[in-house]
Amino acid sequence: MPFERPTLPMLLERSAADIEAWMPGGDAHVPSHKLHLLGKVNAGAAHGQHGHLAWLAKQLLPDQSEWETLLRWGSLWGLAPLTASGAYGDLPITGQPYALIKAGATFQRADGWEYVVSQTINLDAAGNGLVPVVSLVGGYAGNCVAGTDLRLSRAVAGISASVKVGAKGVTKGADAESLESFRERVTFRLRNPPQGGALNDYVAWARAAHPAVTRAWAYSNQMGPNTITVRLVCDHDPAGLIPSQALLDEVYAYIRERMPATPVLYVIAPIPKVVDVRVVVSPDTPVVREAVSLEIQDWFLVDPDIRPEGTVYMSRLSEAISKAKGERSHILLLPIKNQPAGPGEIQVPGVLYWSET
Template sequence: MPFNVPTLRALVEGGLIDIEASLDTILPKFGIEQALNAAVSGSLRDLYDYQSWIVRQVIPSSESEDQTIIDTARYEGVIQKLASSAIGPVTFTGSSAIPVDTVMTHADGRLYRVTLSNAPSGGNVVVQVEAEVPGAAGNLLAGESLTLVSTVPGIQPNGQSGGIAGGADLEPVAQVLERLLFRKRNPPMGGAVHDYVGWCREVPGVARAWAVDNYQGPATVGYAFVFDSRPDILPTYVDQVAMADYIYRHKDPATGADVGRPGGIEAVYIPLTLKTTALSITLFPDSPELRQSVQSSIKGYFNTLGPGSTLLLSAVRTAIGSTLGVSDYLLNLSADVAAADTELHALGVITWLIP
């Protein structure tokens, strides 16, 4: 039987009854007894609230404090992923080396610093750079231009990015909680299928991951992962290489011990493609705030789907209809949407129609 925490009004009324019964008299509307009863009842209510708060911290959940989740996860070996800096190659035209620590800038003001400089070859110089500021904002697509802040003799000032990736923001506490629950439900087994999911999600920026046993026959495990915080959630070639190295061998974030795929097992990256579904929705009532809430609800459902899953019409309708404030709606989707084994459902553009 659940315990119901009494309201402040109930505490005041119960205290008043007890005082009157003890004194065998009816208390006046105003008096010292009434004041003392109100003060004591308020203190009791504070104690009930504090006990309720403690209950929410005992077992980490979405109702727990952020620090409680972070501390409990750390104790269980799930370390919150810190912000990481984007790294990658940049190619300049020239015949001389570019010194380490040379700074270059993007057109929008983002700064990058050279961490490794190669010797000139074929009229070009390739350098490895790192974003000055950690975070996903430092990622750049291949082909984007970077300009040297200070000129280097023998080097053209404009270079082309070869794809700067790996930048990720501080891991949201909600994702820490998800990884904590996953680890509690799927303890590390030294190379079980679910271990590959856990390893993938340890990499900064990776929000979702999947693994398939016997992907290409015995002794093979297929794995796939995406970056939900990026405009293009699919991993780049640089991401794929970095993940392959991480799965092969890496330091456990909690213990520092070397872990990775067992010998004799081949880990195979599964190249995913996005199956985008655009929606047209009419809301009753309609407002910008309600549209945002509905979009978040729908996106939350899409994020629960894995490769090869079926997009359920009923689930999309539930996501819209269960949003607080929506009394009615019209939706253009009329049937479930199937996906191939290597396809991942993604929410396309939502067209909001005016009622």
């Protein structure tokens, strides 16, 4: 039978019974008696020791261990949490012909976020050039969409002070890997030892390539004989879970360096299949609606069947809605049946509609 940790009241009673057994005539149950106080002290100490033992038990395996112990587990297999990645890209700048901008010059966004020039370049004869920049601080917040205004932090002779981010943006910034994400990689490594090119190896390589990658899947021969197809998503990216081509290229390069030479590798984004939801909820209040909305969004991220060519099962979606805080009952009106994804597709949450009873 599994060991059941005794509660503090149970320990108090045990301590009092032990004292009375060893001291005939003494009564450790009288609140004001010194024997009762001695029993409380003993029970409190034992309760603390049981708590420490319970904490130690969770450190024995990586599925429940805390950060420091998880780092030790990861180090046994050469795994370390991925640090935050700084956004980078090329800025189209203008100025006088052949003007020089040196590495180390910085551009600043309106909110104060800074980007440093990583390579010295000269403008061409028409006064145009592309200068590579990288965010000084890692994280999703450093990403810039096309058209974002940047300005030189300090004037550079012959270079226009203001610039707009080009069509490709400044991308691939990502927050540092979370505890649970690192735990997933460690437990995946424990369950799937490297085999020099098995499908699980491609999943592990994709997850290790960049902190933005949160889920990945590998398939053999989908693109023809002797091919490996890797699909991945970025669940925590504010821009959406479908990865950019720049990120796909980086993951491709990372895997290509480690995989066997013979297969043909494809690293591609899954095709989003939008799944709209309509629900009647009771009680129908703004607070309950917000809770239901959050549960649905989370469910699309964690349900194991939400994957390329997976299926949205109505029963499991309904179960997720039932977990919403304050929800008493609901009726799921849409989707009207299970939603399987086609080849290369992955289901993503669409519009959430509310209906009244």
